Amino acid sequence: MYAVRCVNVRKIYKQGDEDVIGLDGVSLEVKKGGFVCLRSPSGGGKTTLLNVMGGLDRPDSGEVLVAGKRIDNLSKGQLAHIRLHQIGFVFQAYNLIPVLTARENVEFVMQVQGVQAVERRQRSTEILAEVGLAGLEDRRPAKMSGGQQQRVAVARAIVSNPAIVLADEPTANLDSRTAGHLMELFVALNENHGTTLIIATHDQMVMGYAKRLIRMLDGKLVEDIDHEAS
């Protein structure tokens, strides 16, 4: 069973008058419960691939399926629905809504989904404790460290059990110790909850945690090392 599947996906950007190839015929399947790292030099296509798999961007051609459902041909509203219910995101920065507390940030997705307040509170309390933020539920992002903010973002990404969690350079703004803690958290989530993780990074430390390592160059997959298969 695949959590996400891309078939011959192409994406071309306009940069001034020039066409820039973002993805050049990428085909990829990620199993449910997989832990994949995408690595590439800057501009290699990893963020573009994450955006396409997450329904944030549409490919020019090819197919993208999330949890068995094709998403590349959906409308904006339908894509928003898929993102809300099937995908969790952790971005490099500006991950949290500053006017909401840690708990409210975690509850944000659930509230948009229409989950009842009592259930929201229970799940957010549990997940914040799981990511090591018990007692900080009512803090706003400005009163939290970068590592704590990323943990809140991770908690928000997984709290409604999405099919996949996509993380784009989640450790880029963290010191190595905090980054290590965050990756241990990702590993625990992957192992304990079976959460499918796809992380775009150029951090060697992060790659060390992945079960599968995919290297991209100029919008193409050039290397795919699956430690589980081997």
Add this chain to the structure above:
Amino acid sequence: MGEIAIGLRLAWRNLWRNPRRTAITLAVVVVGVWGMIFMIAVMRGMVDGMLLDGIRSLPGHVQIHNPSFRDDPTINNLLPTPNNNLAAALNDLGVVAWSARVRVPAVIMSERNSRGVTLIGIDPATEAPLSFVADDMAEGRFLEGAEDVGLILGRRLVDRLGTEVGKRVVVMTQDPDNEIADRGFRIVGVYEAQVASTEESYAFVGRGTLQSLLGIGDQVSEIAVLGADYRDVEALYQRIDAAVGDGAEVLPWYELNRYLSSMLGVMDGFVLVWIVVIFLALSFGLVNTLIMAVFERVREIGLMMALGMKPAVILGQVLAESLILLGIGLLIGDILAWATVQPLRGGIDLSVVSDGMEMMGVGNVLTPSLRASDVVLATVVVLVLGIFASLFPAVCASRYHPVEAITKD
């Protein structure tokens, strides 16, 4: 519901992210709404004053005439004094007061000067509750009966004639046969009207005395009727018209004095224009605040969209910020306007600019009139226009592409 709740919470908190900017915008809205409501109350008061003074200056709310009187307002087009049936009907129709009058053009000559006036024969008992003259007596006495042979003049006319209470003047007019009808009257009282031009225009004598002078028996020129409120005159007018029948013409005040009625219509239009003008001024502040707020939060908006919030909810969130700001501003502005008008309910003394006020047909005292309907109109117009003004930043926010918004510098 969840999306709406989180959208409203975000709207409220985002407003206070930059308290100084929000406070300044709020102050603009409050001052704008206060100015809007207060000025409307003042203008309403001015027009009400014009209308009430105008109505008190003889027309009443409804008048009954000979059908030819309006085309030819002479002594030849008269009505009989109301018989018992009509008098009983008038008393049963919710009429507050009514009075029959004789009205003729006349010349008054003192030993020093002469002036043309409208000479009005009244029954002081029925006239007192209906028009200004009994209330505005400033010197001497009011008429004591329909057969009183005394003469009441306005202050300015007395000054122009160079005469005074107690002196005699000669009043000259024409009878129905176009013969000169004249006699001497002693000035028994002087009135001071709200509008000085009235003082030069009208002189009052006993109705029976004037009927005798003109030789018209018990006929009268007009029957003026006062109802409870000039704004609700239509029903009264219909009832009187039905009671009087075809033998006489019945007209409401707004037909008798087109200037006054047009002022009422102009005022309604002015209120709307004034609200829109003030709103346009304050909308610049409002839209500027919202645009700044949206531009500052591009990444955040992108994040919310990436997490699955629908563009319509983003749009609603920005509109909600605008409506909350306007709602608070309207509430404070309305309360301030009410608090400003309350101490002025006794009227604002404008005697220092009385000449200018008189040109507009307004008395020396201006009483602001704060109407619930004006406050509701202002509130609705500000909210509706506020939504339109906020649409631009709101639509901008809802049209962001999540990927571009998140990565925006």
